[in-house]
Amino acid sequence: MTIATVLLLGAFHGLNPAMGWLFAVARGLQERSRDVLLASLPAIAAGHLASVALVALVVGVTGSLTTGTVVSVAGGVLLVGFGLWRLLSDRHFRWVGMRLSxxxxxxxxxxxxxxxxxGLMLIPVFAGLRTAGTGHDGHAGHVGHALSGGLGVAALHTLAMFAVAGTVAVIVYEVAGLTVLRRAWFNMDRMWAVALVGAGVFTLFNA
Known part of the structure; x- marks a missing residue:
């Protein structure tokens, strides 16, 4: 995957209300303040970054101890399985009218x-960083390269997510409100599940 792909995936995550912009809009409407909405976005991005970075850390450490094929196959199976579960499940996470710090x-x-x-869709990138680090001297250098590269990818990905989510949140706050989001939630949730399955198939095909 290229840097452009990492950025596009971040933008796609930013479009998904499940990734947080819905909470920013809700907080803004609760307090009747765009400033509250804008203040919510960094916190949402921080949580997203932590989630993606955790995957990067796991792949960076365990990937250095296993073959690239094992990492890719395991990641592909995980992607397909998780995507199918989300696609076929009738259960959705419920948004509740609570006030969060x-x-x-x-x-x-x-x-x-x-x-x-x-973070699952970035597994091919994180696994590739492990392979790219094979030229570094010693196990510590190998792991260090994978970890630093993975965290950099996570940060770049989250930056794109933050920019798109912020833009969507402001537009929805100013124009649409929350009345149209139930249908949008359904569509994006299904689209996200299909994207996970597609990424998993791609990963397995290239393993």
Whole structure:
């Protein structure tokens, strides 16, 4: 995957209300303040970054101890399985009218991003960083390259997510409100599941 792909995936995550912009809009409407909406976005991005970075850390450490094929196959199976579960499941996460502090919002963003597999689609990138680091001297250098590269990818990905989510949140706050989001939630949830399955198939095909 290229940098452009990482950015596009971040933008796609930013479009998904499950990744947090819905919470920013809700907080803004609750307080009748665009400033509250804007203040919510960094906390949401921090939770998303933590979720993606956790996947990068796991792949960076365990990937250095296993073959690239094992990592790719395991990641592909995980992607397909998780995507099919989300696609076929009739259950959806419920948005509730609660007031969250910024730390609570960051924690909720982490949980929602993890539950929706935010970092899973980047597994091919993280696994590739492990392979690219084989020229580094020693195990420590190998792991260090994978970890630093993975965290950099996670940060770049989250930056794109933050920009798109912020733009969508402001537009929805100013124009649409929350009345049209139930249908949008359904469409994006299904689209996200299909994208996970597609990424998993691609990963398995290239393993």
């Amino acid at each position: 910024l730390p609570q919002l960051a924690a909720w963003s982490f949980l929602m991003s993890s539950a929706h597999g935010a």
